[in-house]
Amino acid sequence: MTTYGGRRGQAERDAITVEIGYALCSAVFAAVVVFGAVAGPVLLFELPGGLERALPVAGAVLAGLLFVARVVSVLVRFQRPGQPSQPGRTNPDS
Template sequence: METYGGRRGQTERDAITVEIGYALFSAAFAAAVLFGAVAGPAVLFELPYTMELLLLRTAMVLAPVLFLARVVSVLVRFRPGRPQPSQPGRTNPDS
């Protein structure tokens, strides 16, 4: 954004779109892995009914919480228009 309150350019809109897609994809992947790790034993093994219920309900609570936390953390870190950090390992020619 060149001026305060100005319109965003196509590059910034594309960057925001990519960042939202990354946030959603990585959050869905993390939530699925967590759900599988917590609820997996209940599905794979013969456990007492109470334990199966506890594992499934715990997974059903934790997965959406992780999903939302991941999306928020990725999008809060992203600041459009901010200069990107220099490449690591490269030295400044003036040094």
């Protein structure tokens, strides 16, 4: 982000805000899809009592884990510095 502990500029703060928003929105979407895939059969089929109670719990646990994993992976990937320029190639930041 910044070098030598300097203050962040407006563009960097905006980029961080957008990346956090993307991480949260994509994590919510992925968690909802996983929860629906795991707990959805309870709404569609007659299942035994134990399975009918276990699927929504399992779906919620998996959705929560996926949510956290997605947010962390997006934000960690955002922190990594870009690939350095190679000699003889055009620098995309120039």
